[in-house]
Amino acid sequence: MKKKLSILLSNDDGYLAPGLVALAQELQTFAILTVVAPDSNRSGSSNALTLDRPLTVSRADNGFYFVNGTPSDCVHIALTALMSERPDLVISGINQGQNMGDDTLYSGTVAAATEGYLFGVPAIAFSQVDRGWTHLEDAAKWAKNLVLRQFPSLPTPFLLNVNIPNLAYEEIRGFQVARLGKRHMSEPVIVSEDEDGQTIYWIGPAGAAKDASEGTDFAVTSKGYIAITPLQVDITNVKQLALLDMDLV
Numbered sequence: 001m002k003k004k005l006s007i008l009l010s011n012d013d014g015y016l017a018p019g020l021v022a023l024a025q026e027l028q029t030f031a032i033l034t035v036v037a038p039d040s041n042r043s044g045s046s047n048a049l050t051l052d053r054p055l056t057v058s059r060a061d062n063g064f065y066f067v068n069g070t071p072s073d074c075v076h077i078a079l080t081a082l083m084s085e086r087p088d089l090v091i092s093g094i095n096q097g098q099n100m101g102d103d104t105l106y107s108g109t110v111a112a113a114t115e116g117y118l119f120g121v122p123a124i125a126f127s128q129v130d131r132g133w134t135h136l137e138d139a140a141k142w143a144k145n146l147v148l149r150q151f152p153s154l155p156t157p158f159l160l161n162v163n164i165p166n167l168a169y170e171e172i173r174g175f176q177v178a179r180l181g182k183r184h185m186s187e188p189v190i191v192s193e194d195e196d197g198q199t200i201y202w203i204g205p206a207g208a209a210k211d212a213s214e215g216t217d218f219a220v221t222s223k224g225y226i227a228i229t230p231l232q233v234d235i236t237n238v239k240q241l242a243l244l245d246m247d248l249v
Contacts, residue, residue: 005031006087007147008116010074012042012095012108015066019094022136023126024064026144027091034087035064036078038071038108043095044203045070045108047115057082071112079119090116091147093126094139098163100129100217101181103206104231110161114233117159122151124159129221130166138169142226146175154230161229165221178227181216183208 007027011020015037027033039058050069057067057077065082067074075090092112099107113123126143128136142164151158161180165172187204194200213219217227 005089006085007031007033008075008078008083008087008090008121009033009035009037010071010078010090010092010112011037012045012071012092012112014038014041015060015064017041017096018133018136019096019126019128019140020064022140023091023094023143026140027147029144030148034078034083036074036082037064037066038074039066039068042070042108044106045072045111046106047072047111049073049076071108072115075112075115075119079116079121086119086121087116088122089147090121090123091126091143092123093162094136094143094164095125095127096133097127097131098129098221099125099127099161100163100221100227102183104161104180110231113159113161114231117157118233120157122154122157122159124162126162126164128164128166132166134166135168138167138172139164141169142172146226146228159231159233161217161231163217163221163227165224165226167224171224172226173224174226175228176220176225178217178220178229179215180229181213181218 020037024035048070050073055067055069055073057065059065092109095109099110104110110125113125116123128139189204190202192200217229220227
């Protein structure tokens with residue numbers, strides 16, 4: 001008898017987020033599922049680990065674990081303390097809103113998947129292109145379809161970033177492999193005052209797409225396809241190694 005797939009599921013929108021719940025419902029139809037997610041919205045937390053205070057783990061009535069920390073904290077604790085065996089796959093999402101182009105550097109959704117990848121576990125991050133959770137159940141079904149493929153041709157571990165258009169199931173045209181696009185610089189901070197007259201600053205919205213050319217995640221999703229981008233963690237600028245070495249002679 002074939003062993004059931006074991007999946008660790010997390011996110012950055014928090015354990016109550018509709019995207020997490022919808023994806024959990026689809027994954028638990030074929031896999032042994034462990035859900036460990038932040039206790040609140042931790043969007044934009046990137047790969048941060050909480051090192052300045054202890055963390056706590058609680059369990060909700062639906063069986064989900066929640067942590068008073070970042071998405072990376074959640075996966076780190078799950079893999080090193082909560083789970084008796086390493087899962088076959090770490091999945092993050094479904095995020096409310098796209099994680100394309102430069103977004104991947106800031107995304108807590110991508111970070112949760114990356115943490116699994118760093119521990120040697122294949123990982124996938126799922127996001128919907130638009131905010132608002134429209135056609136969420138359809139997105140979760142497409143996510144399930146993708147997970148079931150298991151990607152036997154890819155080396156283990158792999159790290160995939162997946163963005164799903166907010167379309168009805170039958171309107172999505174399928175999957176396409178895509179490279180990351182690039183955004184313009186973020187909008188300026190928004191300056192205001194709190195109730196005590198103290199000046200406060202809100203981080204401005206992400207910039208518009210700068211490179212949405214053919215083959216990018218922006219272009220692929222705009223045509224109604226699900227964009228799948230393989231990511232890597234090594235950010236060494238290989239082309240500059242020799243140049244820098246020349247300057248040091």
